[in-house]
Amino acid sequence: xxxxxxxxxxxxxxxxxxxxxxxxxxxxxxxxxxxxxxxxxxxxxxxxxxxxxxxxxxxxxxxxxxxxxxxxxxxxxxxxxxxxxxxxxxxxxxxxxxxxxxxxxxxxxxxxxxxxxxxxxxxxxxxxxxxxxxxxxxxxxxxxxxxxxxxxxxxxxxxxxxxxxxxxxxxxxxxxxxxxxxxxxxxxxxxxxxxxxxxxx
Numbered sequence: 013x014x015x016x017x018x019x020x021x022x023x024x025x026x027x028x029x030x031x032x033x034x035x036x037x038x039x040x041x042x043x044x045x046x047x048x049x050x051x052x053x054x055x056x057x058x059x060x061x062x063x064x065x066x067x068x069x070x071x072x073x074x075x076x077x078x079x080x081x082x083x084x085x086x087x088x089x090x091x092x093x094x095x096x097x098x099x100x101x102x103x104x105x106x107x108x109x110x111x112x113x114x115x116x117x118x119x120x121x122x123x124x125x126x127x128x129x130x131x132x133x134x135x136x137x138x139x140x141x142x143x144x145x146x147x148x149x150x151x152x153x154x155x156x157x158x159x160x161x162x163x164x165x166x167x168x169x170x171x172x173x174x175x176x177x178x179x180x181x182x183x184x185x186x187x188x189x190x191x192x193x194x195x196x197x198x199x200x201x202x203x204x205x206x207x208x209x210x211x212x213x
């Protein structure tokens with residue numbers, strides 16, 4: 013069996029050292045991103061949390077966070093469907109409401125920017141908005157650093173779910189995280205150029 017705790021630990025390092033208890037509960041219960049044949053790319057079975065419009069935005073955002081390069085991207089490994097399953101089965105209602113309100117704001121921002129849905133914006137326009145959301149969530153997190161259990165920012169939740177979904181998928185675990193289900197002999201002095209930066213996490 014894949015050591016999900018180790019993958020969660022490594023994924024949390026990519027997120028700055030912490031993940032939500034809801035994310036940990038879902039992964040440890042066995043929820044992982046899995047591409048589904050015969051369905052829209054990355055979505056899998058019919059969404060149970062998101063509306064069609066919300067899912068279209070989530071697909072576009074996940075694709076920007078982890079695009080396809082020389083390795084599969086978030087859409088290829090089924091991250092949007094994973095996000096939907098996590099929100100419907102493991103995340104608290106408060107977190108789901110925050111994401112839903114955030115996606116509504118994204119829709120309004122996209123309409124104000126170009127009169128289109130977020131998914132219909134150009135690549136550069138999507139990135140422009142997402143950079144704004146990233147700055148907003150950073151400022152929000154810093155401003156609430158001393159507050160006990162503040163509500164999470166919706167963009168932080170989307171990034172968390174996208175990164176964890178990808179890192180715990182087969183492709184993410186083996187190609188990004190350098191996970192080996194049955195590792196070879198111990199080598200204490202391995203050049204970084206040989207194993208890649210992800211192995212240093």
